[in-house]
Amino acid sequence: MIMVPAEKLWCAVESHLLPEEKNMNHLLTEEKVHKLMPIIEKILSRKYGKEINFIDLTIGNISVNKKSS
Structure with missing residues (x-):
């Protein structure tokens, strides 16, 4: 299991957002x-x-898994 601090994870995601999405x-x-x-x-x-696939992902207090659609 790879543990990534939420701050680093959000920085990685935020760098891929459009400017108008960052201000939302x-x-x-x-x-x-x-x-x-x-x-x-x-x-x-x-x-x-390496290929990384999540079974579950929790951001803040929201958790989702691959099976939920």
Whole structure:
């Protein structure tokens, strides 16, 4: 298991956002976290040179898993 501090994870995600998305009120929903999951997997896979796939992802107090759609 790879543990990545939330601050570093958000910085990686935020660097891929458009300027207008960065200025939005960042209210996370389960749907948004679910959409972020493959983006975060790809970012971390590139960083560590290995394919990384999450079973579950928790950001803040919102948890999603691959099975939830």
